[in-house]
Amino acid sequence: MRMIGRMLQVDRAGRQRAIRSSWPQLVDFLSQHPEWVLRKAKQLLSRMELMRAEGVTDPKEKALLVLNMFLKAADTTFETFIQSVCMEFSLPMELEIMFMSVSREAEDHVARVEENCEAVAAEFPSTSTTHERRRPWSGPSSTRNGKESKQQCLDSAERYRQLIITSMRQRYGVYRSGGDTQGKDQPLAFGQAFVSLVIRQSRAWRIKKRKDRAKEEHDVEEAHSDAPLRLSDLFETVPTGATKVVFLLGRPGVGKTRLVHKICEQWAERNLTQFHMVFPFEFRQLNLIERKLSLQELLFDFFLRPDVCPDAVFEHLLENAQQILMIFDGLDEFVENVHLSLSSHVLPSGHRSPLSVAELFVGLCQGKLLPGCTVLVTTRPKIIPQMLLKTITQQAEIWGFDREKVEEYAECFFCHHSRRDQALACLKSNGKLLSMCYTPALCNIVCICLEYLFLQNAGNVQLPQTMTQFYIQMLQTFIRKHQKQSSPSEEAEWDQYQLALQGLGKLAFRGLEEKKMLFYAAEVPEQVKGFASLCGFLLAFGVKTRSGHTQAGYTFVHFGLQEFFSALFLLTSTSVDAASLKEKFFLRSKWLLKKEAKMPFTENCHVFLSGLASQECRSFLCSVAGQSEAWVQERQAEVIRLLKKLATPRLTGPRISELCHCVHEAQDRGLAQHVGKQLDFTYRFRNFRLMPLDMMALAFVISSAPDPVSLDFVGCTMDLDYLHVFGSCGNIKNLSFKSRKCGNKFAAALSKNLPSMNCLTTFQLAGGNLTIQGLEPLIQAFLNCSQLEDVNLQDNRMKEQEMIKVAEIFSTMKRLKMLE
Incomplete structure (x- = not known):
């Protein structure tokens, strides 16, 4: 409150400078209401002053001239005019605070703000079920009490804003100081300096926008569609006044939650100035709310409560919704049926009606609650309720690094x-x-x-050679860091923590079964709590349960760690037999279940299961399970059998990629050969992104095959630095690419690896952006492909005369039979 006082109690010269600085914004705002301006001029300006504007016929021009007169008028006239503006219009908040300070009564008012909070609360009662915005010309004049109440509301809101800023700096300010703030026991990079992520518009969103811009050139759209997005680009959407819904997609581990924290930290450092307040929520915590609550309760009881005049602050939020950012992190973790809230019934009217969390979320996205605000939602790809797609104004995807x-x-x-x-x-x-x-x-x-x-x-x-092996190495690293004395052997080391590891695995698996990532302290056994907290596998924090109450809660440092320990439980627990293991093999469930509500909660547990089935992990599993090598080997063999059964000729590209990941984690060449044979050694991929690890896993399976293979990519995005992994596969017979993304850079990178494909007989690069300059390195590569028989370069950016010259060069290749 002292800060507000200092802001209002500016000296006269400073006040005049502030007025001149903000005056163009006010003029721009009032130029949309010329009739009101002229009406006020007749009330406040002299007849002689008004005569200067009589010759102007255009209402807007006359209003601009009159506003200039007000700026030059006597102090009392100017202050009266500004008071009328502030009381009769809903100005942008920063503009309103600045001009309210012009009032001579403001200085007396500052000292009375806290004393009059009860009066403000009476004016804005929390039992009201409706809210009316102020309207221009709502009354003949403004009263002192109304003016004071409004200023009190502004002051209370600014005080609350400062509370939020302080809270966010305390919570997320670790990013500002980089690695120096990292605690000794923190295993992950929460204390490391933030490294910007690669963010792009999602493919589905690009297709939608392309349809909306059907008149634009197709190639121009493609050329710009893959440009990375800045953080600020996420919020540059739609006309003022409409609710903006931004969906941010990303696979587990790519940094969705980290980016949310960064947005909060950036706002607290005043870098996202379009938002006056930011309210971040995590669905993992919202899952714990069982009762219905109002929007005000959600904001104040489950985020941060104002220290004065909460009803006045809430009214202020409603009036300035366009400057509010609501963040909901982890929609994929939300167990409540959002579809039901979207379609089963109409939401109750009013911002104080008690609603379920799902109804509050949907109401905000649909603009029925806090209309005009911005809603940012993070989730895994494909976890977007169909009916919410209509509300989205921006959709982007985090690619990671x-x-x-x-x-x-x-x-x-x-x-x-x-x-x-x-x-x-x-x-x-x-x-x-x-x-x-x-x-x-x-x-x-x-x-x-x-x-x-x-x-x-x-x-x-x-x-380590696989993701699973790196997780085991990380586990061993943190255990050794906190050991008081070293163990005589690696087996003895695991034996020492056998019960704690089993308990942690059981907790993790129960979380997947119940679709939750947050556990109350009473749910975590003491032995597990001490071990996991010491090693940094669990994070402790306060969970808000109801107004004024918090409970201690725990969550795994990141979801991948919970999935790893779940897989460890499935392979080491005596309570899980072969039939249960088959039932809980989540990749099988993911492919067989059609309804989203029944889809498994996990994304990578099956990958960790496959990795633990490798021979390299056998001794580790024996120590954790406390069982013989034969017992563990049988469990591992069951996982391999499950993977073999999933390999069928009908698999689509994404499923092929998922299966290849599992095979690569298992490091089993025999399994890789079986998968290749079942797929008829043909791998087709359509319209999705292959990350470098996807390409490495695919190359592992391909190189294990005893027969020549065919690779077919249509509309796929892949990292140019990793095209070399296909060059290491000497058994690729047919290679085909079809995408506008395939241009000269793609051709240059690919040409370096074609000569090492000794079996290559058919090559296609069609429907791309290849020019004659990009074709030159390919031609040199083709000359070194002794088995090449068929080349297809159709539908690129090459002229007929250029292709004639190319054909002359290709004529020197003795085995070449067809050139298109």
Whole structure:
């Protein structure tokens, strides 16, 4: 409140400077209401002054002239005019606060704000079920009491805004100071400096916008569709006044929640100035709310309560909804049926009606609650209720890191490390490690393991080969960091923590079964709580349950860790037999279940199960399970059998990619050969992005096949730096690409790897943006492909005369039979 006082009690010269600075905004606003301006002029200006405007016929021009007169008028006239503007119009909040300070009564008012909160609450009773916005010309004049009440509302709102800023700086300010704030026991990068993520418009959204802009050139749309988005680009949408709904999609671990935290931190540092207040919520916590509540209760009881005049603050929020950002993180974690809230009944009217969390969320997205606000929602891809698609005004996808971002992150992570140069060199030179690091959460785990391994074995470092093996290495790293004395062997080390690991796995699996990521303290066994908190696998924080009450809660540091421990439970628990393992193999459930409501909660548990089924993990499983090698080997064999049954000729591209991930994690060449045979050694991919790790997994399966294979990509996005993985597969016979994304850069990168494909007989690069300049490196590569018989370059950007010259060059290739 002292801050507000200082702001209002400016000296006269400072006040005049502020008025001149903000006056153009006010003029722009009032130029839309010329009749009101002229009416006020007749009430407040002299007849002689009004005569100067008589010759102007256009109402807007006359209003602009009159406003200039008010600016030059006597102080009392100007102040009276400004008071009328502030009382009779809903100005933008910052403009309103500035001009309210012009009132001579403002100084007396500041000292009375807290004393009059009860009067404000009486004027805005919480029992009201309707809300009326102020309307221009609502009364002949403004009263002192009305003026004071409005100023009190502004002051209370500004005080609340400062509370939110302070809270967010305390909670998210760790990003500002980078690695120095990282606690010793934090396993993940929450204390590391934030590295910007690669964000692009989602493919579905681009298609929708392309249809909406049917008159534009197709190629122009494609050329700009993949441009990365800045953080500010997410909120640049739709006309003023309408609710804006922004959906931010991303796979688990790509940094959705981290980005939400960054948005809050940026706002608290006043970098997102279009928003006056930001309210972040996590669905993992909203899941715990069982009762119905009003919008005001959601904002104040489950986020942050104003310390004065909550009813006045809420009224202010309603009047200034266009400057409010509502954030809902993790829609995929929301267990309540949002579809029911969308279609079963009409939402009750009024902002104080008690509603379920789902109804509040839907009401905000549909603009029925807090109309005009911006709603940001994060979720996994394909987890968007169909009926909410109509409300979306922007849809983007987080891709995670690219090579440049991986190197930036690693530079930051190892900036003070004694083995910095060795670790960075190892990471940059190892394509498999880099491919894992394109997922930010996994990048952090890789860096943690590299740090420990280089400290322990500076000379000869044995690196894990799969994502699952890196998780095991991370687990071992943090156990060893907190051991009071070293164990005589690795087996003895695991044996020491057997019960804690089993308990943590049981907790994680129960969370997946019940579709939750947050656990009350009473749900976590004491032994598990002590072990997991010490090693940093669980984070503790306060969970708001009802007004004024909090309980201690725990959540896994990130969802991937919960999935890993769930898979560990399934393979080591004696309560899970072969039939149960088959039932809980989530990839099978994901493919067989059609209804979204029944879809498994997990995204990667089946990948970890496959990784744990590798021979390299057998001794680890024996120690955790406390069972013989034969017992564990039978459980692993069951997982391999399940994977074999999933391989059928009818698999589509995304399913092929998921299955290849599992095969790669299992590191089983026999399994890879079986999958290839079942797919008839033909891999077709349509219209989705292959991440570097997808390409590495696919290459593992292809290179394991005893027969030649065919690869067919249509409309797929892939990283150019990883096209070399196909060059390492000497058994590719047919290779086809069809996409407007395939241009000269793509051709240059691919041409470096074609000669190593010794079996290549058919090549197609059709429907692309290839020009004669891009074709030149391809031609040189073709000349070194001794088995090439068929080349298709149709529907690119090459002229007929250029193709004639190309045909002459191709004529020197003896085995070439067809050129299109």
